[in-house]
Amino acid sequence: MPYVDIKVAGTLTREQKAKIAEEITDTLExxxxxxxxxxxxxxxxVAGENWAVAGDLLDSD
Amino acid sequence: MPYVDIKVAGTLTREQKAKIAEEITDTLExxxxxxxxxxxxxxxxVAGENWAVAGDLLDSD
Amino acid sequence: MPYVDIKVAGTLTREQKAKIAEEITDTLExxxxxxxxxxxxxxxxVAGENWAVAGDLLDSD
Amino acid sequence: MPYVDIKVAGTLTREQKAKIAEEITDTLExxxxxxxxxxxxxxxxVAGENWAVAGDLLDSD
Amino acid sequence: MPYVDIKVAGTLTREQKAKIAEEITDTLExxxxxxxxxxxxxxxxVAGENWAVAGDLLDSD
Amino acid sequence: MPYVDIKVAGTLTREQKAKIAEEITDTLExxxxxxxxxxxxxxxxVAGENWAVAGDLLDSD
Structure with missing residues (x-):
């Protein structure tokens, strides 16, 4: 019963998500x-405005 | 101090969410x-494109 | 495909968890x-030392 | 390696998020x-329709 | 900036976790x-007592 | 209604947690x-065995 939650900054294409899901499910098997x-x-x-690293939002200049 | 996070594939109506919240809060009491x-x-x-089961996104054909 | 995560301060008995799981699953159905x-x-x-409300850990005097 | 997830009901401005991220990162340092x-x-x-307290959605009358 | 949280029912060996982390990180790259x-x-x-599927805790008979 | 979840690799003392909770609650206010x-x-x-960065568990040599 694994449950995996993947948060990424920015977006992924549907194709990237399909491939990532396939590979991770295979890894866990x-x-x-x-x-x-x-x-x-x-x-x-997650939009860059909603993710911070080192105290700075990722969409900072 | 319970904190309950409910992730569902697809959408719920406001009425469904109101009733679910009422029942779960009652259960915990x-x-x-x-x-x-x-x-x-x-x-x-969660959109079908963002939820995979058995390695397939839920909006797959 | 609901995934529900329930965080509680303190502990629950196995009987409480079994009953809560049964009721919430029924609610979602x-x-x-x-x-x-x-x-x-x-x-x-979650131990009281690891949960804060209003800025105070729950195991505070 | 701290990972901090902040859920708020309603919205925050970009300026609020930038300042909160800066302060929390500083606190952890x-x-x-x-x-x-x-x-x-x-x-x-989180929209008010998606957050309940005491069994009521936050956008309830 | 991906953050991945993997919840599994039961335990994994250190070797399993090391290999899973290596593969998922490679997949995301x-x-x-x-x-x-x-x-x-x-x-x-997650202990079986703390994970339910279909309304039953996983350590149920 | 903020809910903040803080995951750290390793442990914190009770005093560190009390001070962090106090400061973050103040920041949000x-x-x-x-x-x-x-x-x-x-x-x-989170134990080092359960946190990976760059594909390596944190307790790796």
Whole structure:
């Protein structure tokens, strides 16, 4: 029963999300022996204004 | 002090969210003895393109 | 595909968790039409030292 | 390696988010000795329809 | 700046976690062009008593 | 109604957590006009074996 939440700054294309989901689900099956149907993955695309590193929003100049 | 985060694939109507929040808050009061005013609930509605099960995005054909 | 994460301050008995999971899964089936087998629920029991309200840890005097 | 997720009901201006990120990153450096570059902060602005307290959605009358 | 949180029912060995982290970080670099050093991954191992599917705790008989 | 979740690699002392909670609650009151009593903060201390950066667990040699 893995649940994986992936937060990224910016956006991903549908194709990128499809490929990432496929690979991570495969990784969890091969390495952790989790049946593919058990794995839920969610993507959250975060605007630069809503993500800070080192105290600065990512859309800062 | 319960904090409950509910992620659903797709959307819910306002009426569904109101009823779900009411019932879960009641459940936590009856079963866990948490005063209703202590319970925070957030809903996150996730597009099919952002939720994968078994390695496939939910909006896949 | 609901995923529900429940954080509570302090602990719950196994019986409380079983009953809460049963009721919330039922709520999501009745109100949101989510098949029971789709619903994942996790519980996180948080020590008073790790939860603050109004700026004070819950285990403060 | 702190990761801080801040959920607020309603919205914040970019200026509020920039200042909050700056202060929290500073707090974690001063108090917890975490280098500023290690700290990731994300903001999630939650509509009143998606946040309930005491069993009522925040946009209830 | 990806942040990935992996919740699994039960436990993983250190070797499993090391390999999963390596593969997911590689996936995000190849597919999403995220530099490896940007990716934070956390693992949360959840006891069967704290994870329910279909309304039943996973350690139920 | 802010809810803040702070994940740190390693541990914090109770004194560090108390001071961090106090400062963040104050920040949210001053900058975002959130009454102190509305702010919930949780701390999650993550073992090095459960946190990876750049594909390596933090307790790697």
């Amino acid at each position: 091969r390495i952790a022996k989790k049946p593919k149907s058990y794995t839920y993955i969610t993507f959250t695309e | 009856r079963i866990a003895k948490k005063p209703k005013s202590y319970t925070y609930i957030t809903f996150t509605e | 009745r109100i949101a039409k989510k098949p029971k087998s789709y619903t994942y629920i996790t519980f996180t029991e | 001063r108090i917890a000795k975490k280098p500023k570059s290690y700290t990731y902060i994300t903001f999630t602005e | 190849r597919i999403a062009k995220k530099p490896k050093s940007y990716t934070y991954i956390t693992f949360t191992e | 001053r900058i975002a006009k959130k009454p102190k009593s509305y702010t919930y903060i949780t701390f999650t201390e």
